[in-house]
Amino acid sequence: MKNILIPTTVENDILAAVKTAVKYTTGTNCSIVLMMLQKIPNTYSASQFLRETTPSCTPAQNSLLNQCREVVTQTGNCRLLIHHQCGMSAPLLKNLMDHLGTDLVILTRSYKEEKNNLHTTCRQLLLNSKYPILHLGDESEEYNFNKALYLEYPKVDLGIHEVQKLINEQFSFKIVSQAKIEESIDEMVPHIAETISKNNIDILIEARRTAKKSGRKEQSVNHNLGLPLLSVHAETVT
Known part of the structure; x- marks a missing residue:
């Protein structure tokens, strides 16, 4: 980096x-x-x-x-x-x-x-x-990233290995679990929180695409869960 x-x-x-x-x-x-x-x-x-x-x-x-x-x-x-x-x-x-x-x-x-x-x-x-x-996220000190949860959205067809390869260029943490987001993210927060607790997750990962219209809605999932979120662009993953 x-x-x-x-x-x-x-x-x-x-x-x-x-x-x-x-x-x-x-x-x-x-x-x-x-x-x-x-x-x-x-x-x-x-x-x-x-x-x-x-x-x-x-x-x-x-x-x-x-x-x-x-x-x-x-x-x-x-x-x-x-x-x-x-x-x-x-x-x-x-x-x-x-x-x-x-x-x-x-x-x-x-x-x-x-x-x-x-x-x-x-x-x-x-x-x-x-x-x-x-x-x-909510912490007041620097963050220690070790275990990640990959949030897989339906319109972004990228697997864990592809995203992990991109992350390895800048970070040393590993994706240890994933959650397929097939409904409202707010409705899935309790299930994601349970996965985070079971796997000691300390960072979330998502892959995004450029919005066709201006004014892309800002993601709030890390606000709901209190964890940092690393958002990578899908087109940069090869």
Whole structure:
């Protein structure tokens, strides 16, 4: 794993996201990019534009960012970058991801709960991208991934071995069980929770496809179960 993008509004769970990113860089040189979005100012004045786009953080946010820097500095193989992005669109995101050489996106729970249109647009664009996305769960510290449960959706014809092969490129955990999702995911939560308990599952896996229409519905299964969810794009599995 080389480069990791974490869109953020700098809430408390950003520290767990950075610690998790560091843990799974596998000793290779890595850039962890914290992307902070802001709207494009509605002005023709250059000075006004600069004033409105000048980054500002609260003391609590600055403290969190400093803690993130300390965590990354201690690794010796990673660097932390803070990217301030004005506006968001599909071309902007694609160019940014290509420029950064992004290998993984991490979404924190707080970021997924953001209601601002700028952040919801960013999340929808990411869900329609082909990059692997790690949706974090409820823990406040870094995550240890060992045993995975593969959620197999009917419209995504991929077996465990195909998905495991892709996962092996970036992670060391193994898929030890699977659940075929043939009805509403909410209705299956009790059965999935039982499987998780029996097999000591600590991460969920899904394969997704790009939605034909914009505004792809965001998955909530890891919110219901409290576990991280690694979402890989089906077209990247060979």
